[in-house]
Amino acid sequence: MNKAIRFIPLVLVIILGVVLYRGLSLNPRDMPSALVGKPMPDFKLTTLLDENKTVTKADLKGNIVLLNVWATWCPTCRYEHPYLLDIAKNRGITLYGINYKDDKTMAKQWLAKLGNPYKMTLFDNEGKLGLDLGVYGAPETFVIDHQGIIRKRFAGAINTAVWKNEFMPLIATIMTEQQQGK
Amino acid sequence: MFKIFVITLLTYLTLTMSISTKASPVETFKFKxxxxxxxxxxxxxxxxxxKCQNQDLADSNSPIAADLRKQIYAQLTQGKSDQEIVGYMVDRYGExxxxxxxxxxxxYVLWFGPAVILLFGAIIVVIILRSRNNKEENTELSNEQQQKLKKLLHDENASSSDSSNSSPKEEQH
Known part of the structure; x- marks a missing residue:
């Protein structure tokens, strides 16, 4: 009994070490979104390229939707942009953009110069939709399934590795669900 | 000379620090x-x-914190309760x-973990103290053991005077 007690501090320190070591490799920005599993919030916004066109939630339904939050003031968005152009070529996925709290002219120039991967870009000048989506920066990307349910929220830049590890498996899952008619 | 330098440095530091603490973001909200x-x-x-994770909304300069402060202000003016406002934030940004x-x-671990650990520590302390008490009881010799000890000590004294050539005092000569 006495001998066992002597090892308790050692055991505690080892447990603490394991917990702290694991903490080192965790990304504090990698938070679960409060909206995963919930329907896409309602909104009414104009598009970036056409001021007279009003878009609502209904216009995003039907497919697997990727909603990418971006802005010209965001350097990481520029890094991410070429990957988005690549992703837009995928069949079965529709990529929409949310231009988040940005300057309209600069945003238009951005798309003209770097290419436009988005089927449509919503112009969220006041960050209202961003607020409802729990966006706190850019870039962020949401995956919305065929039933309008938010399945994933990813904060940070997408690149090849992120796309392969974080998005591909989920998209495959949603596609099988679609085929099964769920 | 060095003293003056240190004093100016300290004054400079305290001044700049007091300025930086005053520089927390303040929008001009008017409350009813x-x-x-x-x-x-x-x-x-x-x-x-x-966004900034280790700052509260009152303290943060980031644009999202400013937005959320405005949102809280707007909802307060609309007459929403504290619970409703907190609920609104949790619905969007999570717990x-x-x-x-x-x-x-x-x-649960967060709230009750420290109390459980404290209890655990108290139990360990009690166990250690008890085992120590038991040891002290055991160190008291019975009459029989004491007599044996006396006899042993007596023998030792007698034999040490015989073989005194190995004691350190002798070697010093």
Whole structure:
């Protein structure tokens, strides 16, 4: 009994070490979104390229939707942009953009110069939709399934590795669900 | 000379520090009464900025924190309750935004962990103290053992005077 007690501090320190070591490799920005599993919030916004066109939630339904939050003031968005152009070529996925709290002219120039991967870009000048989506920066990307349910929220830049590890498996899952008619 | 240098350095440091603490973001919100003002101040201190993570909304300079402060102000003027406002934030940003997390199955460890660890520590201390007491009881010799000890000591004294050539005092000569 006495001998066992002597090892308790050692055991505690080892447990603490394991917990702290694991903490080192965790990304504090990698938070679960409060909206995963919930329907896409309602909104009414104009598009970036056409001021007279009003878009609502209904216009995003039907497919697997990727909603990418971006802005010209965001350097990481520029890094991410070429990957988005690549992703837009995928069949079965529709990529929409949310231009988040940005300057309209600069945003238009951005798309003209770097290419436009988005089927449509919503112009969220006041960050209202961003607020409802729990966006706190850019870039962020949401995956919305065929039933309008938010399945994933990813904060940070997408690149090849992120796309392969974080998005591909989920998209495959949603596609099988679609085929099964769920 | 060195003294003057240190004094100027310290004054400079304290001055700049006091300036930097005053430089927390302040928008000019007008409150209809003192209670609303206090509610606003409490809410912005209890909600965490989702972007900067280790700052509350009152303290943060990031654009999202400014947006959320405006949102809280707007909802206060609309006459929403504190619970409704906190609920609004949690619905969008998750439990993460609460500096004082709610008691749920997710946060049991957080809320009750320290008490459990304290209890655990107290139990260990009690066990150690008890085993120590037991040891002290065991160190008391019975009459029989004491007599044996005396006999042994007596023998030792007798034999040491015989073989004294190995003692250190002798070797010093």
């Amino acid at each position: 009464d003192e209670v609303t003002k206090i509610r606003f101040q409490t809410l912005t201190k209890e909600l965490r900025c989702p 993460f935004v609460l500096y004082r997390p709610r008691v749920s199955s997710l946060t």
